[in-house]
Amino acid sequence: MASTAPTRKAMTGKAVTRAPRDTAHEGFLGHRRGRWAKVAGTISIVALLAYLLTDATPRPNGGTWLGYTLGSIGAGMIVWLSLLGVRKRVIGSKPFSLKGWTSAHVYLGLSLIVIGTLHTGFQLGWNVHTLAWALMMIVILSGLWGISLYATLPEKLSANRGEVTQQQMLEAVRTLDRQLDLAAQPLGADDAALVRMSLEECRIAGSLGQRLSGNYHRDGNARALAAIGDKVMAAMRSGRADERLQQIQFLLERKEAALAQARRHIAMKARLELWLYVHVPVTIALLAALFAHVLSVFLYW
Amino acid sequence: MTAYRIAIVGSGPAGLSAAAHAARLGLSHVLIEKTDHLSDTIYKYQKGKHVMATPSQLVLRSPLDFEAGKREVVLGTWNDQTAAAGVNVKHHAEVKSIVGTGPAIDGSVMKIVTRKRDGSSETRELQRHAPPYRLTLTNGEEIIADTVILAIGTQGNPNLMTCPGGNLPHVQYQLDDPTEYTDEHIFVIGGGDAGIENALGLCADPAQNNSVTLVNRSADFATAKDANVKALLAARDAGRISIMTETTTKAIEPGFITLDTRDGEVRARCDRIIARMGSAPPRGFVEGCGIEFASSDRLAFPKLSATFESTAPGIYVVGALAGYPLIKHCMNQGHDVVEFINGNLDLKPADEPILEAKFAGLPGGRSVADWLEYLRSNVSILQGMSALQMREFMLDSSVKRYAAGDVVFERNAPGSSLFGIADGQVLVEVNPTDPGITVPINAGTIFGEVGLISGRRRGATIRAGSDCILVEISRNAALKLMSQVPSAAREITRITTERSLLQIFKSGLAPADLVDVIAQAKVESIRAGQAIIKEGEAGDDIFIIRSGSMVVEKSIGGKPVFLSYVPAGSFVGEMAVIDGSLRSATVRAAVKSDVIRLAGESFRALLAAKPQLLDKLRGEMANRTRLNNYIESKKDSFSGVVDMYTGVANFLVDQGVGEATDVLLIDEKLCVGCDNCEKACADTHDGLSRLDREAGRTYAHLHVPTSCRHCEHPHCMADCPPNAIHRGPTGEVYIDDTCIGCGNCQRNCPYGVIRMDKVPPKKPWLLSWFLFGNGPGPGEPSHKWAKKADPAYAEKAKKAIKCDMCSGQDGGPACVRACPTGAAIRVSPEQFLSVALMGREGQ
Incomplete structure (x- = not known):
């Protein structure tokens, strides 16, 4: 049409266009329909074929041209993969998808099992070179542990907390403590001491041993509940039900339930992070060993 | 005297x-x-x-x-x-x-x-x-x-106590400093926000040793904010306060109060009464x-x-x-x-320089008063305004000259302002694929009204047809105009009805074709949950959703099954007009909505005259029938999946997603609780996070965190004294620097997504935290750190802060970008509430 194309000014482009964003509802393992799984798979297969089809003399090792190639790729990947820790903390305003990074991190990291191992030419021994390989394998295995946790725990974490936040869980315990304190005012010294045990000798997270075992039977509240429970039963048997003690028992039971929920929550959150306490320090050790390995190869080979 | x-x-x-x-x-x-x-x-x-x-x-x-x-x-x-x-x-x-x-x-x-x-x-x-x-x-x-x-x-004036003794000196209508009173028996009358906040203030410190009782006339606290009610009930559970509901005051005497409760009369000790029963x-x-x-x-x-x-x-x-x-x-x-x-009638108002600046770039060299009169007499909807109203109106509006061919706004650009044409002509590009096809709009009238009414994106690109002078009326100014000048309100309603019909049905319709339909059209206000169409009933009216949104449900196997979500700017009810059958599904409002009801009879006449329109509607109907059949077939084979789909859809609608334009959702099957979303939000916004990941409702592991949904008609905008809340060019609702920290928006937001806080000092560089432990690290710094790092922090004023959808950041929402597992997504409800959701629930 002849009348078209008058010059367009103002209000074009960026100002009115929303920044592109990823609205696909898929997790990091299936990011972009498994793009990084495919990339990692291809790299592994190519590396394996190259290894099998190359006739290295006298035997495959890290010093052949294939060995150097695999070693360079592997070292580069290790450094890049370790940068995820930086990437997740530097947000900036530029487009990137941390989910994409995680996805690549997982699959490329797994492909390192193939690349790193083929690089060794299966020449393992007690030296700094094998140390680097071993540390790499520990990092990858701890990563697999992490993936399995990420795949199973969030659903349980969500189910346990319902719509309650961690703050509210802790607040609930404190509220019950206040009510216990009030309800204990008219009690005799013995009974009050039991309530005090719940108030003073109960730690929500507990000791390290309790946290690791998940066994809180020795905790102040559990002991107080058991003792008060016995007293309530004894009073019932003697035909003189003690309403004040029953109220205390009821509050202790509620506190026990609130504690259990909070402890499950904390335990699961801890497990979601625990594997990182292996993964990250060993990665740093790996980077050091890798540096020593590369340096020694170039200096002494 | x-x-x-x-x-x-x-x-x-x-x-x-x-x-x-x-x-x-x-x-x-x-x-x-x-x-x-x-x-x-x-x-x-x-x-x-x-x-x-x-x-x-x-x-x-x-x-x-x-x-x-x-x-x-x-x-x-x-x-x-x-x-x-x-x-x-x-x-x-x-x-x-x-x-x-x-x-x-x-x-x-x-x-x-x-x-x-x-x-x-x-x-x-x-x-x-x-x-x-x-x-x-x-x-x-x-x-x-x-x-x-x-x-x-x-x-x-505060509503006064009318019972005997209501004028005694220990009855007060204001609480200035709750810490002033100790060892007293205090009754707070009224369960609104003011009453609850006063009561909580009086019992906050147990050392004051006050015995506080809150008296409320009804059984629940319907007018108070949810957070306040929760805090009140928690205080009661903690034994710090007593609550008496369904209770009124019968008499007051020095030292005592007599109350009428559900179980009879109660006389209690009382040293002070604080009455917070609203004001007239x-x-x-x-x-x-x-x-x-x-x-x-x-x-x-x-x-x-x-x-x-x-x-x-x-x-x-x-x-x-x-x-x-x-x-x-x-x-x-x-x-x-x-x-x-005092007789100085020539005094120019203080806002004269502001208005002068607004008119500065325009040709013609008129004075401010001349410009105001020019706009008033040339734009039809402004004609009913007084000179003072015009002045005030112009402060919220702007006027600009466009050269022929300039684009005023583009299709799909968000915007809620209304434009009046003072001079010249604009062209509407009715066909998105061919900008050559245009419809003119002439001087004196308005355009852009769809964005004003529905809060949705612009339906068409509009450019200047000749050199023209346009006045852009902000949503607030337009609403004020409509409430002050009834004739303007009527004209805007008529034009919106006509235009939305043209825009929705397109198919070569001209305003002349619609005269009969519009004459019989009615604008109706529908409250949330009310049905406009009921399954199985007769009726052939068509409804256009002007604002708000609807959900379509069908009863399958005795249970209502969610079929689809219909946003503003769409129509429902065409099936019955075309095939004369009974209504095949129920349509009810997801939130308070406005609809235009078109009489079936006049619409059928229009269809007979315009076969193109009939074809278009047939196509639409075929789509909907396909969807219905698809869901019904699923229901037979995977009934659990469909129930889940309906459950999730209803949950989201209950969470106010029906009035949202963009909502943050977290899939708790993927969320590992790392809070990287909150940290990313804080790090990209002055160190203050605008979202609370953990808080909010959850259904079937789908979590709606406390984060702004950028409502079509934002509640927060309703009462902002400096007019600091706007809808930005990419659809985000944001608060600008003129915020005075009054907290109205925070109180008005039904979703609790606005917080009042002060901007913390700048953190040291990330690397110096990483290597030397300087500063608080990624995420929002604690108040304690902020106080230590900047002595002036404690004196800073709090301002309202909320999500701005990361506008201006090329990467889009930081919370989504920074989620390592893909649990967080930000989507529009119509994007999410589709059949794709059923695929997810099927997994």
């Missing part, structure tokens, strides 16, 4: 400024204040509150000084300067009535309509009399004045003075001339009651109105 030249009622910023100026000019005056101190509204601010001075570009003309600062400093300055100026203040004086004592003014009779609760109304006629006016005080005293300046604000707006009193309001709208303001004179000659209205809530505006008006009364 004393006679004054000017009586000023109310000693807020406007009244005080007027009185000081009158004193300076040596006019005989009296300032009437009902309490024992000046400026009661600001006096009642909590201790140490930071008072803001916006708009900053406005010059202050008042004889009193005012700059942003602590409440105490502001009040102190005013007190000193009022005394120094020799203002004649009359404390403890409450005006009961203002009546003219001169002869009756011919033909000046005012009709006062009082609406009762049962819906009936009563009309009373009031003959106006000429000045001087007699002001009668509640204590019987009388004051005579030639002119009256009403500056009483909009707070109104001052409208009744103002109308009784002979001052007419612009409309019957609850939010309407009095009709005023350019010199602030009301319909009662000699009574002037300034300040918040005149519609100016900001302190600086009020003070300037106090000055100006005294100038006007």
Whole structure:
């Protein structure tokens, strides 16, 4: 049409266009329909074929041209993969998808099992070179542990907390403590001491041993509940039900339930992070060993 | 009896400024204040509150000084300067009535309509009399004045205790400092926010040893904010407070209170009663003075001339009651109105430079007054406005010249403003694929009204057809216009109906084809949950959703199954018109919505004349039938999946997703709780996170965190004194720098996504944290760290902060970008509430 194309000014482009964003509802393992799984798979297969089809003399090792190639790729990947820790903390305003990074991190990291191992030419021994390989394998295995946790725990974490936040869980315990304190005012010294045990000798997270075992039977509240429970039963048997003690028992039971929920929550959150306490320090050790390995190869080979 | 030249009622910023100026000019005056101190509204601010001075570009003309600062400093300055100026203040004086004592003014009779609760109304006629006016005080005293300046604000008077003993000295209607009282038995009457906050304040510190009881008339706390109710119930569970519901006060005597409870009468010890039972707006009193309001709208303001004179000659209205809530505006008006009364009618208002700047770039070299008159006479919807209204209207609007071919706005751009064409012509690109096909809109009329009504994106690109002058009317200004000028409201409604029909049905329709349909069209307001179409019933009307949104449900196997979500700008009900069958599904409102009902009969006639339109509707109908069949077939084989789909859809609609344009969702099957979303939000927004991941509702592991949904018609915008909340160019609702920290938006948001906080100091560089442990690391720094890092932090003022959808950041929402597992997504509801959701639930 002849009348078209008058010059367009103002209000074009960026100002009115929303920044592109990823609205696909898929997790990091299936990011972009498994793009990084495919990339990692291809790299592994190519590396394996190259290894099998190359006739290295006298035997495959890290010093052949294939060995150097695999070693360079592997070292580069290790450094890049370790940068995820930086990437997740530097947000900036530029487009990137941390989910994409995680996805690549997982699959490329797994492909390192193939690349790193083929690089060794299966020449393992007690030296700094094998140390680097071993540390790499520990990092990858701890990563697999992490993936399995990420795949199973969030659903349980969500189910346990319902719509309650961690703050509210802790607040609930404190509220019950206040009510216990009030309800204990008219009690005799013995009974009050039991309530005090719940108030003073109960730690929500507990000791390290309790946290690791998940066994809180020795905790102040559990002991107080058991003792008060016995007293309530004894009073019932003697035909003189003690309403004040029953109220205390009821509050202790509620506190026990609130504690259990909070402890499950904390335990699961801890497990979601625990594997990182292996993964990250060993990665740093790996980077050091890798540096020593590369340096020694170039200096002494 | 004393006679004054000017009586000023109310000693807020406007009244005080007027009185000081009158004193300076040596006019005989009296300032009437009902309490024992000046400026009661600001006096009642909590201790140490930071008072803001916006708009900053406005010059202050008042004889009193005012700059942003602590409440105490502001009040102190005013007190000193009022005394120094020799203002004649009359404390403890409450005006009961203002009546003219001169002869009756011919033909000046005012009709006062009082609406009762049962819906009936009563009309009373009031003959106006000429000045001087007699002001009668509640204590019987009388004051005579030639002119009256009403500056009483909009707070109104608190509702009083009417039971016997309600006037005893230990009954109070205000709690200034909860820490003032110790060892008392205190009853707080009223379960609204004010009552609950007072009661919680009184029992906050157990060391005060108060025994606090909250008395509420009904069984629940329907008018209070959810967070307040929760805090109240928690305080009760903790034993810090007692609550008596379904209880009213029967009698009060020194030391005791008698209450009527559900189980009978109770008499209890009581040292103090704090009554917070709401307040009566001052409208009744103002109308009784002979001052007419612009409309019957609850939010309407009095009709005023350019010199602030009301319909009662000699009574002037300034300040918040005149519609100016900001302190600086009020003070300037106090000055100006005294100038006007003193005969200086040439005085230019203080906003003159602002308006001059608005008109600066335009050709023609007119003065501000000429420009205002030019716009008023050329744009049809503005014609009913007074000069003063035009001035105020222009402050919220802008006017711009466009050269032929310039794009005014683009299709799919968000925007809620309305445009009026003062001169020239614009072209609408009706076909997105071919910009060559256009429809002209001519001078005098408006466009862009769909965005105004529905809050959805622009439906078409509009460009200037010739050189033209357009006035862009912000949503707030447009709403004010519609409430003040009924003819403008009617015209806007007619145009929106016609345009939305043209836009939705397209198919070569012209306005002339729609005359019959529009004549029979009705705009209806539908409350949330109400059905406009019921499955199985007869009926052939078509509905266009103007604002809000609808959900479509079908009963399958005795249970309602969610079929689809219909946003504003769509239509429903076409099936029955085409095939004459009974309604095949139920359509109900997801949120309060407006619909246009088109009569089936007139629509059928239109269809007969326009076969193209019939084809289009048939296509639409085929799509919907396919969807219905698909879901029904799924229901047979995977009934659990469909139930889950319906459950999730209903959950999201209950969470207010129906009025959202963009909502953050977290899949808790993927969320590992790392809070990287919150940290990313804080790190990209001045160190303050705008989302609370853990809080919020969850259904079937789908979590709606506390984060802004960017509602179509944001509740937060409803009552923002400096007008600081806007919808940005990419659809985000954001708060600009002029925020005064009043907290209205926070209280108005039903989803609790706005927080009041102050910006923490800048953190050291990430690497220096990483290597040397400097600073608090990624995420929001603690208040403790902020206080330590910046000594000035504690004194900073809190402002409202909320999600801005990361507008201006190329990467889009930081929370989504920074999620390592893909648990967080930000989507529009129509994107998410589709059949794709069923695929997810099927996994």
